[in-house]
Amino acid sequence: MMRFLFALASIALPQTLTAQQAAAQQPYSHIIGAAVDSIRGGGLRGAIVSVSGTTRSATTDSSGRFRIDSIAPGRRHLELMHPLLDTLGIFVTTPQRDFKAADTTLLVLGVPSAATIVATKCSAADQTVGSAALVGIVLGAETDSPVPGATVSVEWMDYQVGKKSIARTPQRRTAAVRDDGTYRVCGLPDDLSTGVIAFRGADSTAVVGVSFVPKLAVLSFRLPSDASTQPAAASSDTAAAPTSRRPRGRAALTGRVVDATGAPLSGARVALEADEAVTVSNEAGEFTLNGLRGGTRGLSVRRLGFEAVDMPVDLSSKAPQSVTVRMTRFVPVLEAVRVTALRDFGLQRVGFTERRNMGMGKYFSPAEIERRNPLRLNYLLETAPGLRTGTTAGGHRYITGRFGDCVKYFVDGVRWFGGSDSDITSTPDYWIPAAELGAVEVYSAGLAPGEFFASSRDGRPCTAVVIWTKFKLRI
Numbered sequence: 001m002m003r004f005l006f007a008l009a010s011i012a013l014p015q016t017l018t019a020q021q022a023a024a025q026q027p028y029s030h031i032i033g034a035a036v037d038s039i040r041g042g043g044l045r046g047a048i049v050s051v052s053g054t055t056r057s058a059t060t061d062s063s064g065r066f067r068i069d070s071i072a073p074g075r076r077h078l079e080l081m082h083p084l085l086d087t088l089g090i091f092v093t094t095p096q097r098d099f100k101a102a103d104t105t106l107l108v109l110g111v112p113s114a115a116t117i118v119a120t121k122c123s124a125a126d127q128t129v130g131s132a133a134l135v136g137i138v139l140g141a142e143t144d145s146p147v148p149g150a151t152v153s154v155e156w157m158d159y160q161v162g163k164k165s166i167a168r169t170p171q172r173r174t175a176a177v178r179d180d181g182t183y184r185v186c187g188l189p190d191d192l193s194t195g196v197i198a199f200r201g202a203d204s205t206a207v208v209g210v211s212f213v214p215k216l217a218v219l220s221f222r223l224p225s226d227a228s229t230q231p232a233a234a235s236s237d238t239a240a241a242p243t244s245r246r247p248r249g250r251a252a253l254t255g256r257v258v259d260a261t262g263a264p265l266s267g268a269r270v271a272l273e274a275d276e277a278v279t280v281s282n283e284a285g286e287f288t289l290n291g292l293r294g295g296t297r298g299l300s301v302r303r304l305g306f307e308a309v310d311m312p313v314d315l316s317s318k319a320p321q322s323v324t325v326r327m328t329r330f331v332p333v334l335e336a337v338r339v340t341a342l343r344d345f346g347l348q349r350v351g352f353t354e355r356r357n358m359g360m361g362k363y364f365s366p367a368e369i370e371r372r373n374p375l376r377l378n379y380l381l382e383t384a385p386g387l388r389t390g391t392t393a394g395g396h397r398y399i400t401g402r403f404g405d406c407v408k409y410f411v412d413g414v415r416w417f418g419g420s421d422s423d424i425t426s427t428p429d430y431w432i433p434a435a436e437l438g439a440v441e442v443y444s445a446g447l448a449p450g451e452f453f454a455s456s457r458d459g460r461p462c463t464a465v466v467i468w469t470k471f472k473l474r475i
Helices: 019-024 083-088 114-121 124-129 340-349 352-358 366-372 377-381
Strands: 002-005 009-014 029-036 048-051 057-059 065-071 074-076 078-081 090-093 097-099 103-110 132-140 151-161 166-176 182-188 193-200 208-211 216-223 251-258 269-272 277-280 286-292 295-302 309-315 321-326 362-364 387-391 397-401 407-411 414-416 437-443 463-469
Touching: 029 048, 048 065, 057 065, 078 083, 078 103, 083 090, 083 132, 083 216, 097 103, 114 132, 114 182, 114 216, 124 182, 132 151, 151 182, 151 340, 166 182, 193 216, 208 216, 216 309, 251 269, 251 309, 269 286, 277 286, 295 321, 309 321, 340 352, 352 362, 352 437, 362 366, 366 437, 377 397, 377 437, 397 407
Parallel strands: 002 090, 029 103, 132 216, 251 321, 407 463
Antiparallel strands: 009 103, 029 065, 048 057, 048 078, 074 097, 078 090, 132 182, 151 166, 151 193, 193 208, 216 295, 251 286, 269 277, 269 295, 295 309, 362 437, 387 397, 407 414, 437 463
16 A cells, blocks of 8 residues: 655644643643545545554544544654545555644645546556546455456547548556455546446446546445345346346345435436336435345436436445435526537447448437427337337327337436336336437347347347437537
8 A cells, every 4th residue: 555644734833821721731732633635625524533652533524624632742643544545545644743742733634636646556658648547446245355356447439520520449448456456547538538347257337437537536346246146036028138137136225316405306217227126216205226236336317307317326235225316407408509519429429320320220310309309209209110109098108119019228328127118107208308318219129239139028129219318418
């Protein structure tokens, strides 16, 4: 572990006491200070500050402040401990100094800057390739122990905009997890926003979004172990071969969905799509999901009129995880501020343009959706070859395959788990407003690209509908 000597400020203030106060005063020194998070900004909350050679310590408050009293005089140093420092694989300590009786010392401690950490952990050659870095730790979801030999992967696409086209070059960086669980990926672009995944063998975490501003990203992952899963019951459908079954887990997730003011939001769809676990928040905004696999998983929350929320959650069978999901009102982007080049860039980034050029399905571009101006997603899908409209006993219209084939949905590249086609409250049409539609792809049964292939329980290929939201396309 790397050791940093760090003290931003240090001032000793001798106490001025009356004779009576001096008699009552114990011959101790005192420290008042603050711990600063130089990477994320603000105070370092929940850090432990301890004084060497003593049992004296303190925990920083929500602003990073702390106070330590009754310190025996002597030559000592302070040590700063925090989960962020463990993740970074660094140890922060102050230089030795003399603490005198009846003195009060003011100290400001800090996490080293992003530039300092990158320069320390990455070689000059790596920094020539890219000035940013990703660092973190990978632990077992059930054991809290390091997972040496696991791999952390960062993938992105480099784009070169020409006069008539945009050239794409796939890029990938990986790093092996060390014996202490830490990893580092160097040589990354400092303006990169992408997804990161950790994996070991056949299992992996969810893809976690990350931005390298400024220069450093810090991510911790939890990988599942055999203790967190159990054999699953047969599923009604699968996104791979019909013989595969997703393992059920023993982890649970509880939480609340609230708006920007903290008021509860009922009727929000809360899902871990990869675990085929879906529920709806109640009147108090509360939700519970059971039977989940341990590890870092992707939580998706949607509600009409609000921006979708996608966030990672760390799950374990040892105890339920609890989260609060804060949603903000959806505000459509004004047409006047949209830029065609940015729209094309978004379509290139998710592979829409490349698949459209192959011509294996029906493709609704942003311009086509704007021209049609559908009131609902289903009104757009009704016009696609291979799809037709059905009607429930209650008179509600739904989308099905031309010959009654099953229809499976993918939203922003992730399989959408729900009920039958005729269960209108479980389909994207119910949850995604037309104003959020960025682009749509429709593939007849058996013609979908491999990443969007899905089949029914009996192995029959399903029609695939791939939906890209404006948020995902960044338009």
